[in-house]
Amino acid sequence: MSASTSSTLPFRDGETWFQVTAPDEPRPGALPLVVLHGGPGMAHDYLRNLAALADETGRTVVHYDQFGCGRSSHRPDAPVETWTPAFFVAEFDALVAHLGLDRFHVLGQSWGGMLGAEIAVRQPRGLASLAICNSPASMQLWVDGAAELRAQLPTETEEALRRHEEDGTTSDPEYLAATQVFYERHVCRVLPMPQDFVDSEAQMEAEPTVYHTMNGPNEFHVIGTMRDWSIVDRLPSITAPTLVVAGEFDEATPATWLPFVESIADVRSHVLPGASHCAHLEQPEAFRAVVAAFLAEHDDA
Template identity: 50%
Template sequence: MHPAPSARGTLPFGPYRTWYRVTGELGAGRPALVAVHGGPGSTHDYLLRLAGFAAHGWPVVHYDQLGNGGSTHLPDAGADFWTVELFLDELDNLLRGLGVADDYILFGQSWGGLLSAKHASTRPAGLRGLVIADSPASYPLWMQEMKVLRSQLPPGTDEELARHEAAGTTDTDAYHAVAQPFYERHVCRLKPWPRDWTASFYELYNDPTVYYAMNGPSEFHVVGTLRDWSVEDVIADISVPTLLISGRHDEATPATVQPYQDLIPDVRWKILEESSHLPHLEEPERFDEILLAFLAGL
């Protein structure tokens, strides 16, 4: 069970609403740990375990990005609506609306890591530290590595996936079934999948508007608007202490994470040996040890 929230609700974001959840007391002495979820198009649910850090004195903020979960859904919005700038503006609005813009730490996971890195590169005055978890530094790098990981799937799997992708049948149960071995190897290696991860997984597929527009039909077939996007050109401007976390079997392979290590001035990188894309769920004790040590050093 996760600790009960101390507050939750929605904040106005232009004509829309952003859903949030707070665990612990904001402004009580330590910066807020703000969790920026992946996708794009997922929800906060799979990161709820971070709420436990409130017991160590770090207030935790979760939120659902626009288009998903408890925030405003816009199923008729076109691909040109869903931009990186939109989600950067939403994050800024959240920080101001909750009164934490002067004192916060970002925890960005997967797509949330790129978004958080882009935010951090502007050197906001209130940012105290940055965690980039299981996140590539660019989608072109990601797609190169997806070819490698797909080639290592059981015989015939990559060919069958390619047939569906060429035929435009990526929204079928048959495609999802063929894709399952990839997810079990490189996204979550736990069996059965934890409830938090399953909740986000089903939320995404109940309304895949954002995911399909920005990413594409699967983790390894990125044909959306993010396909050429990278933060490699800005991450050298990140000026706060930064922790990189990834799993040994992560779909965010070492090659996709390496630019962060090479370019961010104050950075350290921890790889969890028994994890894929969700080390906070796959190796929770080791994950807690790493993150608490980083937070204590800020």
């Protein structure tokens, strides 16, 4: 069985926590995989099961908690302008340098896929491939997709969401209950919610600085600093082979990820039937099989 070790590296005025899962039987030529979690600020817990790729593919798998959440340093009093994509690209670069990774794959889920694209447009020398999972190419596309999905909710649910958003009462129990209806359709369709997802959400709710600053109070009411983010115009700069993964009922609707498919030169896409935003929790074996095949194809010979 694979073995996991954790440590920290210095970053800015604090530390970044990371975990390295090494395979019991390394496969020659299998490059390490660095996993980027979502949120921003959701920590790696809900992506824990991707560590199984270590034994399944014979490669090292690296998880980390991005600065400001999870086991890494928190800065609830940091200026709003601290939390930018460039900040988290710099953190990724620091991690790769700390671990001495010359060649590597990157898999990002949700915000992690957006961050992965931000990394890839810079064409880092060591990037062997990129997997963008359940991610939009712009927040306007994300908001538009969320509006379409919200329109399909029961009338009383959508009315509760709209009323509390207009009143600024998004912590009201009625609003949170309505939010849950959306989550159970389009974020994670496994009920009760898997413990790994619960763990990520709990740490975010305990100290929500990054999530609330960059995103907003939830997945579909985006009022944070990322509201105008887009990478659409920069996508032709991505030269690494890219896999785009989504779920059939994903809150990342097809229109949100289509620009990746249209603008990245070496790209393919895969939609998991019956899955939503957390396809890796809903259909873990199927999700990992798709990723594993892609990684193997782009390992160094």
